[in-house]
Amino acid sequence: MDGETERPVTRIQREKQDIILEAALEVFSLHGFRGATIDQIAERAGMSKPNLLYYFPRKDEIHRRLIGQLLKTWLAPLEEMDANGDPFPEIRSYIRRKLEMARDFPRESRLFANEMLQGAPRIIEMIEVDLKNLVDEKARVLLAWMDQGKIARTDPYHLIFSIWATTQHYADFDVQVRAVLGPGRGGEGRFEDAARYLEHLFLYGLTPRPRSIDKMSGKS
Structure with a gap:
């Protein structure tokens, strides 16, 4: 309300919120936003539904908080x-960093994938602004390296x-990866093999080639 300052969150309130967000991450990553319910999240968090609603009155508030943290x-x-x-x-x-994320944050990856499959209705502004600005910036970095002849010329966005x-395949399709690789190769070593x-x-594809090779392959 106007004229009132927002009360600081206490340590206990922060701990309760963290418990709820951890439970919600598990539920959302399994069922998506539409399939997840407040009752499921409360049960996973080990608290009553009214207690959960005291901290997060709506399901979309929990989801928005998770997605905001995830995008960062x-x-x-x-x-x-650099x-x-x-x-x-x-x-x-x-x-390597992207594969480490696939290994260490598989639930977050599935949460993000579910949001994309639904058309990103809750984070479209973040994607169109924060993500796009960063990709534009790094595309310019890649183009500069290409102009300097340090890497082969290609489309930086599609790269x-x-x-x-x-890299995200190893999080979103982890069950498939482990099943196909089998018990001999489907353990933790699969991430190093993938890397x-x-x-x-x-890196082989980005290695600059002599111009004569490009002509032989039909490239201008």
Whole structure:
């Protein structure tokens, strides 16, 4: 209300909110926004529904808080790409950071994927502003490296999309990956195997080639 200052959140209130958000992450990542219910979240959090509603009156408030935190986490690996660095170590590190996220934050990845599949109705403004601005910035970095002859020329946006797609696959389709690899290769080592493969795939493809090779392959 006008003239009133918002009361600071106490330690106990913050702890309760964290418990609710952790429970909601599990429920949303399994059922999506539409399939998740306040009752499911309350049960997962180990509290009554009225108690939960005291901290978050609506389901969309919980979801919005989770998505807002998630997008900051999602942007961090790309933000760390240094325009003044050597492009190959920078791109290699970016691939590694994205795979580490797939390994360490699979529920968050599924939450984000579910939101995208629904048309991103709750975070479209964040995507059109925060995410787009960052990708535009890093696309300019990649283009500068191309202009300097440090990496092969390609579409920087689709390069970023490809890294997203291949790394997040190991979170969103983890059950499939482990089932296909089998017990011998489906353990924690699968992420290191994936990192080595993706590094080779992208870095080999970005290695500048002699012009004569490009002519032989039909490229101008």
